[in-house]
Amino acid sequence: MFALTPFEIGAIQLSLKVAGLALLGCLPMGLLAAWVLARCDFYGKSLLNGVIHLPLVLPPVVVGYLLLVLFGKQGALGRWLWETFEVSIAFSWKGAAVAAGIMAFPLMVRSIRLSLELVDTGLEDAARTLGASPKWVFITVTLPLILPGLLTGTILAFARSLGEFGATITFVSNIPGETQTLPLALYSLTQAPNGDVGALRLVVISVVIGLAALIASEALSRRINNRLR
Amino acid sequence: MQQKPYINIDIKRKRDDFTLSAKFQTKGGITAFFGRSGSGKTSLIDLISGLDTPDSGTITIGDQVLFDAESRINIAPEKRNIGYVFQEGRLFPHLNVKSNLLYARRFINTALDPVMFKTIINLLGLEHLLNRRPSTLSGGEKQRVAIGRALLAEPQLLLMDEPLASLDSARKAEILPFIENLRDHLKTPILYVSHAMDEVIRLADTMVLLDHGSVVAQGEVEDLMSRLDLRPLTGRYEAGAVLSVQIAAHDKEYGLTELSFSDHKLIIPHIDLPIGAHLRMRIRARDVSLSTSKPIQTSVLNVFKAKIIEIAPDGRSQCEILLDMGAPLIARITRKSVVELNMKVGDTIYAMVKAAAIDRHSLGLVGTRVRQIN
Numbered sequence: 001m002f003a004l005t006p007f008e009i010g011a012i013q014l015s016l017k018v019a020g021l022a023l024l025g026c027l028p029m030g031l032l033a034a035w036v037l038a039r040c041d042f043y044g045k046s047l048l049n050g051v052i053h054l055p056l057v058l059p060p061v062v063v064g065y066l067l068l069v070l071f072g073k074q075g076a077l078g079r080w081l082w083e084t085f086e087v088s089i090a091f092s093w094k095g096a097a098v099a100a101g102i103m104a105f106p107l108m109v110r111s112i113r114l115s116l117e118l119v120d121t122g123l124e125d126a127a128r129t130l131g132a133s134p135k136w137v138f139i140t141v142t143l144p145l146i147l148p149g150l151l152t153g154t155i156l157a158f159a160r161s162l163g164e165f166g167a168t169i170t171f172v173s174n175i176p177g178e179t180q181t182l183p184l185a186l187y188s189l190t191q192a193p194n195g196d197v198g199a200l201r202l203v204v205i206s207v208v209i210g211l212a213a214l215i216a217s218e219a220l221s222r223r224i225n226n227r228l229r
Numbered sequence: 230m231q232q233k234p235y236i237n238i239d240i241k242r243k244r245d246d247f248t249l250s251a252k253f254q255t256k257g258g259i260t261a262f263f264g265r266s267g268s269g270k271t272s273l274i275d276l277i278s279g280l281d282t283p284d285s286g287t288i289t290i291g292d293q294v295l296f297d298a299e300s301r302i303n304i305a306p307e308k309r310n311i312g313y314v315f316q317e318g319r320l321f322p323h324l325n326v327k328s329n330l331l332y333a334r335r336f337i338n339t340a341l342d343p344v345m346f347k348t349i350i351n352l353l354g355l356e357h358l359l360n361r362r363p364s365t366l367s368g369g370e371k372q373r374v375a376i377g378r379a380l381l382a383e384p385q386l387l388l389m390d391e392p393l394a395s396l397d398s399a400r401k402a403e404i405l406p407f408i409e410n411l412r413d414h415l416k417t418p419i420l421y422v423s424h425a426m427d428e429v430i431r432l433a434d435t436m437v438l439l440d441h442g443s444v445v446a447q448g449e450v451e452d453l454m455s456r457l458d459l460r461p462l463t464g465r466y467e468a469g470a471v472l473s474v475q476i477a478a479h480d481k482e483y484g485l486t487e488l489s490f491s492d493h494k495l496i497i498p499h500i501d502l503p504i505g506a507h508l509r510m511r512i513r514a515r516d517v518s519l520s521t522s523k524p525i526q527t528s529v530l531n532v533f534k535a536k537i538i539e540i541a542p543d544g545r546s547q548c549e550i551l552l553d554m555g556a557p558l559i560a561r562i563t564r565k566s567v568v569e570l571n572m573k574v575g576d577t578i579y580a581m582v583k584a585a586a587i588d589r590h591s592l593g594l595v596g597t598r599v600r601q602i603n
Contacts, residue, residue: 122319123322125306125313129278129279129311130332130333130336131382140332145322
């Protein structure tokens with residue numbers, strides 16, 4: 001049987017934990033950013049759009065290094081975090097989540113924004129004439145209508161977070177049990193002598209997790225789309 | 230007794246090169262906003278609903294000030310308690326018909342009166358649709374659901390933006406009776422936007438005529454329809470006087486119905502309505518012919534003695550003649566006849582209306598209301 005070793009279980013758990021935290025941050029902020037980009041008009045909008053999409057076009061190492069400079073003990077944000085909250089995210093799994101979240105963010109924003117732009121604002125107007133305040137319009141009309149986009153964005157961001165490598169290894173290094181997620185563990189095994197079998201097993205695990213996520217999202221979005229049609 | 234004006238509007242709004250400037254008041258019943266597309270009808274009700282904001286002026290419904298530019302009052306649309314039926318229905322696609330209908334209830338503190346729910350469902354014929362999805366409904370069904378959804382919010386005023394415009398004539402004919410039902414059975418005042426005069430005549434009591442963003446005229450539908458100066462706006466091919474009549478008798482032998490209005494009788498082919506029923510009908514100007522002497526031995530059943538009030542040449546070969554016979558009547562005849570018969574304003578003349586001219590088609594324009602006496 002394909003029994004998982006403690007090393008593999010640790011890597012899987014860490015990966016899920018990192019990706020989960022990354023999603024938790026990405027989802028509300030992605031929604032906000034998508035809303036601003038889809039619905040608001042202001043000076044400097046294309047600059048904001050550019051900054052949000054930067055991780056998509058930059059080499060991940062660049063993002064990782066920038067994070068290191070910002071959040072390291074000597075970095076501006078890192079020092080502030082340490083002095084006010086006694087928290088340091090560099091070289092910890094939380095840092096890995098930040099790196100994964102930033103890399104996944106543009107994917108999340110893109111798909112939410114696309115579905116937001118498809119929402120007929122006339123329906124939102126109708127809801128207001130029926131007594132819904134803007135907050136309730138969002139909860140009862142907009143949110144249900146962008147659910148497919150939200151779901152797609154979440155799955156894409158989740159997949160991107162699980163696979164994050166370059167920014168992570170640059171920012172938080174490759175520490176077993178702390179920052180050694182699946183791809184990093186796989187990388188270590190490919191560098192070690194006699195690591196072939198272990199590496200292959202991690203490959204299989206990655207494929208299974210990825211496929212499961214895709215199939216689940218496909219099934220979910222089909223159900224949602226049936227409801228909307 | 231004269232009712233106090235219920236809705237008072239005096240607003241201005243400028244957008245790009247289009248200025249909307251509207252001042253009017255109206256009491257209950259159905260008030261129609263009539264005008265060509267681009268005359269500002271929809272903009273006007275958007276401003277009333279609160280979805281758009283005027284630059285200046287006031288909007289008052291009953292005792293409630295909804296908008297006052299000077300004292301900076303601008304009630305949010307969700308707090309105005311004004312229902313809005315949009316041209317395209319705008320049903321929520323993620324909710325079934327019942328949830329669409331009850332959408333507004335989650336924002337209302339008092340429980341829904343089941344009798345009211347039943348009444349509205351029955352008036353609009355929605356029972357069998359409750360569990361359907363909006364995407365499976367026909368255009369007419371969607372519009373009925375949209376009307377029900379707006380009414381179940383118990384609005385103090387209902388706005389309808391050409392609710393029939395997106396429907397074919399068969400669907401229109403299907404929905405019109407439902408709207409008449411609402412008018413006759415519910416107390417909610419309705420502002421009804423339309424560019425179809427037959428709908429206005431059939432449904433509305435009061436009419437506000439809009440052109441290029443301004444109110445050109447307002448008043449009772451009958452009064453405005455008999456004004457020749459408004460003819461370019463009310464529509465050339467729609468020309469005809471509108472009469473409020475009552476069913477007086479049925480003639481079974483010849484299959485005729487006798488209508489009465491201000492001491493006159495009008496005979497038309499049989500219509501299936503009870504004696505005493507009130508209705509509004511239009512006599513098309515081209516169905517009225519004139520004679521300077523009293524016609525005897527004519528096939529025309531309806532001959533009225535009338536006075537010429539106004540003669541309006543159309544600049545080509547025809548004239549429209551406004552007559553007073555206790556009620557207004559409009560005739561369209563050739564300019565040649567006007568000259569040859571030497572017709573002048575103030576002359577007494579005989580107007581003839583062929584009963585057979587009032588066919589099923591013109592009867593489609595007849596409102597089947599039973600007016601409440603109050």
